Amino acid sequence: MPLITLENFRLEGGENIPELTLSYQTFGKLNSRKDNVIWVCHALTANTNVLDWWDGLFGANQLFDPKKYFIICVNAPGSCYGSTGPTTPLKNKRPLLDKFPLVTAKDAQRAFEATRKALGIEKVYLLIGGSLGGQHAIEWSIEQPEVFEHVALIATNAQHSPYGIAFNESQRLAIQADSTYGKGNINGGKQGLKAARSIALLSYRSPTIYRQTQSETDEDKLDHFRASGYQQYQGEKLARRFNAYSYVSLTKMMDSHNVSRGRRSHADALKQIRAKTIVLGIGSDQLFPPSEQKFLAHHIPGAEYAEISSSYGHDGFLVETKKLSVILEDFLFNNFKKHKPTVFRSTVRKHELIQRLD
Numbered sequence: 001m002p003l004i005t006l007e008n009f010r011l012e013g014g015e016n017i018p019e020l021t022l023s024y025q026t027f028g029k030l031n032s033r034k035d036n037v038i039w040v041c042h043a044l045t046a047n048t049n050v051l052d053w054w055d056g057l058f059g060a061n062q063l064f065d066p067k068k069y070f071i072i073c074v075n076a077p078g079s080c081y082g083s084t085g086p087t088t089p090l091k092n093k094r095p096l097l098d099k100f101p102l103v104t105a106k107d108a109q110r111a112f113e114a115t116r117k118a119l120g121i122e123k124v125y126l127l128i129g130g131s132l133g134g135q136h137a138i139e140w141s142i143e144q145p146e147v148f149e150h151v152a153l154i155a156t157n158a159q160h161s162p163y164g165i166a167f168n169e170s171q172r173l174a175i176q177a178d179s180t181y182g183k184g185n186i187n188g189g190k191q192g193l194k195a196a197r198s199i200a201l202l203s204y205r206s207p208t209i210y211r212q213t214q215s216e217t218d219e220d221k222l223d224h225f226r227a228s229g230y231q232q233y234q235g236e237k238l239a240r241r242f243n244a245y246s247y248v249s250l251t252k253m254m255d256s257h258n259v260s261r262g263r264r265s266h267a268d269a270l271k272q273i274r275a276k277t278i279v280l281g282i283g284s285d286q287l288f289p290p291s292e293q294k295f296l297a298h299h300i301p302g303a304e305y306a307e308i309s310s311s312y313g314h315d316g317f318l319v320e321t322k323k324l325s326v327i328l329e330d331f332l333f334n335n336f337k338k339h340k341p342t343v344f345r346s347t348v349r350k351h352e353l354i355q356r357l358d
Contacts, residue, residue: 001082004118015101022115023082024048024074028066038064040073041129041136044250045242047081048073056321063325074115078103078249086245087186097245098182104256109140130154130317135257145274154280155317157292158266159258167203168251171196175244189244194235201234203287206313270299277303278331282316
């Protein structure tokens with residue numbers, strides 16, 4: 001996987017990373033006009049393979065087909081998929097683990113901007129991100145308004161909410177309660193990470209989707225419920241592929257997100273965005289409620305707002321790819337204002353059991 005190294009990268013909090021390495025992947029080719037770049041800012045525990053975790057939106061014969069577009073995704077600093085993070089050997093050739101410095105959403109966008117310049121990308125046709133990735137995209141489109149032609153912000157916000165921070169802190173408490181976390185143990189915190197993932201799912205999903213997918217057929221059951229097994233499975237699944245220290249780092253990054261920091265106000269920051277922007281909300285999203293996306297659309301000049309009706313909650317931005325495709329295609333290629341698909345409705349089939357990333 002290709003890497004870019006940034007020397008002496010100074011963080012917003014004042015600490016310095018001597019060599020910040022960023023892992024990235026590209027799909028497709030840059031055309032002769034260099035106007036087909038789509039830059040994806042990934043979700044919390046996702047990697048750079050956007051064709052995998054955002055399948056249905058990106059991929060062959062999908063809206064964003066690599067045969068037509070040059071697609072780029074960079075692994076965020078602090079993650080564990082190739083970029084510098086808590087398990088990367090730094091000082092004295094040892095990983096910092098739980099002592100890894102705070103990397104903010106602003107730091108992430110500066111790293112992405114440096115990567116863009118290193119790759120020689122002058123303009124980006126579409127910058128797109130959901131959740132944490134949406135936070136990165138907002139910061140970047142504020143700081144570099146001339147770079148982006150279109151921006152799609154999905155299930156995200158201008159500042160992370162107290163409710164969201166509380167959920168993240170609860171997850172970190174679960175990880176830190178694991179006796180294997182810290183103390184120089186690079187593989188520590190796995191049991192805590194399982195518990196953290198279980199907590200997170202409650203904010204990613206909705207009561208409706210649990211009722212539709214995890215209800216019991218045996219009314220006499222006393223223990224070992226489907227919902228219990230599902231939580232355990234999802235916790236184990238994440239612990240197998242992700243790192244507890246990176247999880248702590250990235251949730252703190254999410255908590256740090258506030259576009260008004262260092263600027264006069266949220267409104268003043270958001271009005272710096274010049275790209276043609278669409279903001280999408282998920283009707284059942286409890287973690288990033290639609291009111292937060294409506295706030296973005298209200299303050300970003302000329303922004304459009306669309307809302308998806310879904311039972312999946314926050315995870316809808318990863319699951320409802322058909323609905324996202326319809327709205328984004330209309331936004332990019334048709335007259336969105338004329339058609340205005342402000343609410344896109346569909347039913348959810350009971351047998352669907354989604355196991356996607358966020």
